Amino acid sequence: DTAVSQTPKYLVTQMGNDKSIKCEQNLGHDTMYWYKQDSKKFLKIMFSYNNKELIINETVPNRFSPKSPDKAHLNLHINSLELGDSAVYFCASSPVQGRGELFFGEGSRLTVL
């Protein structure tokens, strides 16, 4: 049973397109996150939701819009994709917001051409 699952694993698309990445966790955690990992492996927090409520919204372009339909799901929609959006996007969850161990998905590698 995969604890945190993301789809798709790979996404190749053209500049200007809109795409979504979905994430689901079956751990019963209250908090979910989106992190972006660049080509140098630097991981940066993008968003955090706690019980469907947006808690953290780092300085991310508003082309990125997270949506949490319930506390087990956190999706990421990206409008008007740019070359610089190419990265690996990781979803994660934790039992408590801001503290404790994070459980990561396997990542979604986005390539914008």
Add this chain to the structure above:
Amino acid sequence: SQQGEEDPQALSIQEGENATMNCSYKTSINNLQWYRQNSGRGLVHLILIRSNEREKHSGRLRVTLDTSKKSSSLLITASRAADTASYFCATDAGQAGTALIFGKGTTLSVSS
């Protein structure tokens, strides 16, 4: 701003040797965690050390924390080829509305 900085950026050793990675951070923390990332995979939690702890062990892993120097080290003893991965420290300020802040990672290569 970036909280954790690992050192070295890359480390190559032979199987059986010990590997030591260091992490420095800038602000007060509630705890510090280490994660491993195998190539093309997600991060996996290894160990958490609280700010009032100085040392923690888990199998072949030993983590130390020096809050006065704002630094931590991860020691992997008797390394194996399967330990080849990137290792990240992450700090937790323990405040509402914050998330784990990750360092840039150390890439460890263990050759047989």
